Amino acid sequence: MTPSPMDPRPSSKKDRIDALASTAGTGTAVADVHVSAAGKVKDTGGVSLIASAWARLRRDPVFLLGAVITILFVVLALLSPWIAPNDPTKRMPELLKDLTPGNIPGAAPGFPLGSDEFGRDLLSRLIGGARQTLIVGVFATLFGLAGGITLGTLAGAFGGWIDSLVMRIVDVMLSIPSLLLAVSIAALAPEPSQWTVIIAIATVQVPIFARLLRGSMLAQRASDHVLAARALGVTQGAIVFRHMLPNSLGPVIVQSTLVLATSILDAAALSFLGLGNPDDRQPEWGAMLGTATRYIQDYPHLAFYPAACIIVVALGFTLMGESLREALDPKSRR
């Protein structure tokens, strides 16, 4: 799945989510019974889904590529203050002396990628931007996850008119192109900041998670072990939170790795459109790309580097999420 924020086909988005939801029940396992030479049946106790998925992922080059990119990105983001050669917020005197309205200095000793438009070290800003991007991506996904799990649990656990109401709201949200919705929410904020970006993007992710979870909750509600729990007089709350929810979360967790990629792209898009954090001292890839467009005729590299970072990181998360989804899908197991 290529994360295209401006998806012109909302119905296909719903289909994809529903298809993913049908892979629920990831907790089940395959009993792996070996018959030894003597004909005695030895029960090895089964291979859990996680173990078999991991065995497949370990040999999957797509997953490994995605994982390497993701791990590099996370390490870079966490350690950026120590890795970056210079302070990304400071205008460097060495670069400033060559900075004129018509000239942005290129590579110089100690500054391998040269200066940005204000005389700050481009390389350090790119490294520092990783941290901002990670913060936005992770928090937007977490908030979206929280909202989606709440709505999805509500709809899946109660059913009936609550389900209908929640799902109609979700349908309305899904029918608006996600970036348009995010832009509208971000534009509503009285004072734009990093958190308005996070909330705007989280809101866009809520219906995706809600629909996904509701689908797999419904599958769980009809399952034998929930019927068995009901036959034991287990209370409604325990059935929902102990028996249905933990068994329904698999596809949602997988989806969240994909959503992380879309969040990063959406955050970059919002910053690009000038709806991001107005404080331009903290580096952010989308904002860097946005300002760089002004100089794209003469200094295309200013736009190229942040754009490349965004693409590679989003690709890393997407590759990882896709192969994770395939590995955890009981239907594609061999």
Added chain:
Amino acid sequence: MTTTTPRDTNPMDATPTDTSNVADRDKARRWQQGGSEPLLKVRDLRVTFQRQGQEPFEAVQGVSFDVHPGQTVGLVGESGCGKSVTSLAIMGLLPARGNKVTGTVDYEGTNLLDLSDQQMRDKRGKDIAMVFQDPLSSLNPVIPIGLQVTEVLERHRGMSRKAATPVARDLLDRVGIPDPDRRLKDYPHQLSGGMRQRALIAIALACQPRLLIADEPTTALDVTIQAQILALLKELVEDTGTALVMITHDLGVVAGLCDEVNVLYGGRIVERGERHDLFAQPRHPYTHGLLASIPRLDAPRGQRLNPIPGSVSDNLPWTSACAFAPRCSQPIEVCTQKMPELVEQHQRALRCFNPVEANR
């Protein structure tokens, strides 16, 4: 198919769990003569499924039977005859919408069908428990076995998890799970099929219910494990005095376990009797056909099996005929003109105009 098959030996007598014929008959007579008040009285139970824009479908059409304390009652029939729906209706586990349940399910003087959801939830697992068909899918895959046992104890006995753990351990031990201390922490997928069914039985019996409903508890297991589980059920039922309703399509299970057998066809009971009587002298052509269709070890080589022709869907509506008439080996004219009533006689009940001749 001939109308009468020579039946000098009962094919079911070979089951290892068979007990003394005479003692069973005495027990049955005691129950029938009112030696004890029935624990469960099901009267005219009807379940109708209704879907918008479709004809309502009556899956259970007036089933009545008694279960006495400590008695094992079998409900036998092929797929689609309404036996599982009967059990779910008794437990109040049918979906809230799309069906109508009428009649009475009298459990110790209270009609379970009148109870609220909350009252029914308090009864389930505590007074009436159920064991399901597929032991793997009936256990929660993400919770260790031990917690699934203690959950019921916490719910109905108000025990803390700490207090319930040794009880759970003893229960697993009681149902024959080796090394119960380790198994408490195991997940369902780490147990074999037989162990899972044992664990389910332990969960069902955790609160010492007075009535246990087992819905085809051995169908998903292989034959040796089936025998073990049946022996375990029989032993537990005898030890604890729990009444057991055994729902099955397997006549071997019925023969080994049940005191009284109800044969269902098309949502109605067609024949009822004490198991030795019923197996020795099936009067209804359906029961007769079921018994005749079982492959026999002493049959001559190359003899073909003796199936009942047609399938469950070849039914006539009970309201105007005998539903079994199209598949019957000996239909007479009246069979397609009106419904036969269930006639009780000599501790047997029979719904047939032209029963199979008693051959002894």
